Amino acid sequence: MDLESMYQEVILDHYRNPRGRGLREPFDAEVMHVNPTCGDEITLRVAVGTDGEPVLKDVSYWNQGCSISQASASILCEELEGATVSEALAMTDEFVNLMHGEQVDEESLGDLIAFEGVAKYPARVKCALLAWMALKDAISQSHPDLAEPIDGDLTEISVADPQRHELNTD
Amino acid sequence: MSLDVAAIRQDFPILQRTVRDGKDLVYLDTGATSQKPRQVLDAERRFVETSNAAVHRGAHQLAEEATLAYEEARRTVAGFIGAPAKELVFTRNATEALNLVSYTFLNATLKRQQDQPLPDGADRFVLREGDNVVITQMEHHANLVPWQELSAKTGVELRWLGLTDEGRLDLSNLADLVDARTRVVSFVHQSNILGTINPVNLIAQRAREVGALVVLDACQSVPHMPLSVSELDVDLLAFSGHKMLGPTGVGGLWGRSEILASMPPFITGGSMIELVTMEKSTFAPPPQRFEAGVPVMSQAVGLAAAVDYLCDLGMTKIHDHEQLLTGRALTGLEEIPGLRIIGPCDLVDRGSAVSFAVEGIHPHDLGQVLDDRGVAVRVGHHCAWPTCRRFDVPATTRATFALYNDESDVDALIDGVRSAQKFFGVS
Numbered sequence: 156m157d158l159e160s161m162y163q164e165v166i167l168d169h170y171r172n173p174r175g176r177g178l179r180e181p182f183d184a185e186v187m188h189v190n191p192t193c194g195d196e197i198t199l200r201v202a203v204g205t206d207g208e209p210v211l212k213d214v215s216y217w218n219q220g221c222s223i224s225q226a227s228a229s230i231l232c233e234e235l236e237g238a239t240v241s242e243a244l245a246m247t248d249e250f251v252n253l254m255h256g257e258q259v260d261e262e263s264l265g266d267l268i269a270f271e272g273v274a275k276y277p278a279r280v281k282c283a284l285l286a287w288m289a290l291k292d293a294i295s296q297s298h299p300d301l302a303e304p305i306d307g308d309l310t311e312i313s314v315a316d317p318q319r320h321e322l323n324t325d
Numbered sequence: 326m327s328l329d330v331a332a333i334r335q336d337f338p339i340l341q342r343t344v345r346d347g348k349d350l351v352y353l354d355t356g357a358t359s360q361k362p363r364q365v366l367d368a369e370r371r372f373v374e375t376s377n378a379a380v381h382r383g384a385h386q387l388a389e390e391a392t393l394a395y396e397e398a399r400r401t402v403a404g405f406i407g408a409p410a411k412e413l414v415f416t417r418n419a420t421e422a423l424n425l426v427s428y429t430f431l432n433a434t435l436k437r438q439q440d441q442p443l444p445d446g447a448d449r450f451v452l453r454e455g456d457n458v459v460i461t462q463m464e465h466h467a468n469l470v471p472w473q474e475l476s477a478k479t480g481v482e483l484r485w486l487g488l489t490d491e492g493r494l495d496l497s498n499l500a501d502l503v504d505a506r507t508r509v510v511s512f513v514h515q516s517n518i519l520g521t522i523n524p525v526n527l528i529a530q531r532a533r534e535v536g537a538l539v540v541l542d543a544c545q546s547v548p549h550m551p552l553s554v555s556e557l558d559v560d561l562l563a564f565s566g567h568k569m570l571g572p573t574g575v576g577g578l579w580g581r582s583e584i585l586a587s588m589p590p591f592i593t594g595g596s597m598i599e600l601v602t603m604e605k606s607t608f609a610p611p612p613q614r615f616e617a618g619v620p621v622m623s624q625a626v627g628l629a630a631a632v633d634y635l636c637d638l639g640m641t642k643i644h645d646h647e648q649l650l651t652g653r654a655l656t657g658l659e660e661i662p663g664l665r666i667i668g669p670c671d672l673v674d675r676g677s678a679v680s681f682a683v684e685g686i687h688p689h690d691l692g693q694v695l696d697d698r699g700v701a702v703r704v705g706h707h708c709a710w711p712t713c714r715r716f717d718v719p720a721t722t723r724a725t726f727a728l729y730n731d732e733s734d735v736d737a738l739i740d741g742v743r744s745a746q747k748f749f750g751v752s
């Protein structure tokens with residue numbers, strides 16, 4: 156595989172110029188997620204408006220980590236600006252599907268489709284999903300009726316392709 | 326005569342394979358786990374195919390042969406670190422060996438509170454209010470978390486020696502940290518992240534002054550240098566088979582005879598007992614006392630074959646070879662603009678684990694570019710997260726050089742780093 160297909164221009168651009176980075180108030184829930192194998196971490200806040208259809212009024216975050224985890228958080232912020240909670244959760248599910256190498260509706264993923272190449276690298280899938288799992292967790296904490304709590308490590312991928320090897324030991 | 330790396334590489338089947346669409350594998354992750362030569366795989370296979378049986382049980386010929394092979398392996402591995410066989414306990418890995426030690430303190434303390442029998446000399450493991458344990462800021466989690474747990478369960482104070490900016494232990498407050506209430510000083514011989522080799526006997530000397538036990542995590546030293554416990558002033562020493570060309574699932578805890586004899590058991594059950602009634606049991610002498618259940622047999626036999634392999638090459642030669650490669654790597658890496666070595670930059674008291682950070686490129690991304698070129702390094706916090714924090718990096722990239730690496734492997738690393746800088750536009 157060539158590096159260019161993994162590090163698409165969109166990813167590098169978001170990495171170099173992250174959108175929406177920085178923690179803001181007010182918020183309904185704040186969560187901190189880490190990827191213990193590499194130390195990537197994110198603190199993410201959500202503010203949910205519940206007059207009528209629940210919407211994400213604000214998602215703000217602070218993170219450190221590799222280009223994949225940083226770009227993924229930045230794209231999350233951009234793609235979900237003004238989204239309803241159900242749109243956000245649907246996008247999360249679809250992104251998880253993409254990372255697990257399953258069939259997806261490319262249209263619905265927006266810029267996230269740039270992460271397609273990452274799905275081939277189990278160790279990086281966790282980086283890509285970090286912000287999204289944090290989002291889901293934050294929504295379920297602030298509004299348990301809107302999202303199922305995170306159950307176990309959702310970033311753990313099922314290895315369907317025997318060619319894939321986990322990278323981190325030690 | 327230096328090592329014949331080309332010939333050595335022929336013994337390691339995995340080094341013949343390619344990765345990522347046909348790239349030659351450049352394996353620089355021996356610090357995480359070493360590759361295994363055919364001789365080790367053959368020894369394990371031979372044992373399983375000809376003599377497999379539960380050791381120390383049964384009266385049949387296979388059980389006899391298996392027991393002989395297992396005990397012979399113990400003699401070989403113990404001899405490798407200059408110890409008599411009876412002073413070596415086989416464990417599952419170094420992590421278990423270190424837990425065995427920390428749990429000895431817990432178990433001795435709890436048993437004393439219950440007025441339960443303890444071996445003679447076990448007092449050295451019984452903790453009292455106000456006692457402390459001293460470790461360092463460069464410990465692998467395996468020699469940090471068990472002590473944190475001991476502290477959480479007993480209230481014993483956990484202290485640590487800090488680090489200098491160069492990546493060496495800051496010993497300026499050694500005499501204060503290790504005081505009359507220090508019961509154990511446990512530290513790493515060679516840091517798996519910084520490469521630093523610590524002055525064992527200097528630290529041990531202070532521990533002796535206050536009567537503290539000395540425990541050494543020798544995971545990264547036993548595989549890479551000549552080492553004898555007779556020259557190290559320590560009481561207990563842990564190491565790992567899979568980092569020294571041996572199989573996974575086997576490690577070792579060496580302990581001076583009288584120390585092992587004074588330790589209550591850790592994992593309990595079959596094979597480690599003397600007499601058992603429904604009410605209570607008495608325990609076998611070491612090393613059996615610490616090897617509950619059917620032990621790691623084929624792994625121990627494989628580890629002995631790994632030791633034979635290392636001895637045939639010669640540990641001094643292996644060490645010299647790795648120093649040569651490390652020197653070349655340090656020089657080449659230091660010339661790269663924006664690259665910072667995390668750990669000592671010269672060869673004085675340092676081994677072949679070389680960690681670094683590259684300005685503007687996260688280690689994960691750097692590792693990806695290297696991987697794309699077939700170069701396997703470790704990225705992350707290397708199970709030494711507090712050490713990373715000490716140097717203000719979330720993670721590092723680490724290369725380790727071993728007996729099967731040569732200059733071209735070092736150069737592949739350096740070229741790879743430069744090409745990553747080009748790819749991410751930071752050079």
Ligand SMILES: Cc1ncc(COP(=O)(O)O)c(C=O)c1O
Pocket residue numbers: 325356357418419420421465467468513515516517542544545564565566576708
């Ligand atoms: C310095 C050090 N201590 C302890 C360990 C743990 O070894 P094991 O995985 O064999 O338990 C390692 C392995 O990474 C290490 O490098």
